[in-house]
Amino acid sequence: MLAALVVIALPAVASADTITFQAPATGANQGSGGPNQFNLDHHEAYTWRIDGVNLSGKTITSATLTFRNISNWDTNKNMLFIHLLDTARRAGVNSFQDAPATQVPVIDINDDFAGTRYLNNPLVAPGTGNTFLTQQSFTTTGRDFVYTFTADQLKVLSAYFLNGGDIAFGFDPDCHFWNDGIAFSFTTAPTATPEPATLALLGTGLAGLYYSRKRKKQQAQIIN
DSSP: OHHHHHHHHSOOOOOOEEEEEEOOOSSTTOTTSOTTOOOBOTTEEEEEEEOOOOOTTEEEEEEEEEEEEEEESSSSOOEEEEEEESOOSSSEEEEEEOSOTTOSSOOOOOOTTSHHHHHTOTTSOTTOOEEEEEEEOOOSSOEEEEEEOOHHHHHHHHHHHHTTSOEEEEEEEESOEEOSOEEEEEEEEEOOOOOHHHHHHHHHHHHHHHHHHHHHHHHHHHHO
16 A cells, blocks of 8 residues: 555656757857857957746756857867856856957967956956856867766756856857857756645555554454
């Protein structure tokens, strides 16, 4: 009987939902020709803030950040630093100049979302939650790069969304990266909680099981 009650208490299987956000293009016909290019200039650092996400009753089960057909503009040393932020000062895509425009190629390969540079970053308020995701270098040959969040990073992502319904990504490209667009996708599933009717049924069943055992015990004592 107890085994049957445990089965009854299991939540119903529900379908998962996947939500995708596309970063707006940073300029007309920039990048390598795709429809939603996000041009990553080596003289800039960027934030992309995503708003209006409600995770009530949901759990994030997976998440990816995709750069379509990304490549470096030349063969010089390069690095793209990527961070997950709790939020950013302004909605959408924003940037600030972090290297002199005359510096070609860029020789300052440092992460503007780390250390003292992060504390002085005008795109983010002091004390904003910040989680490093990855740093990647690219060749002149375009390729799709997909970053998959780890289990611990999914927990951080959920916590950031629950703190105001928004998150942001910090990108610091230390060289110039063409690409056909950046997309962020995450999948959610309903939080596994028994429905009230199931809880009531479970409580009734356990109470009946307890009463049945108590009655049998009393009968055994009388016989003895």
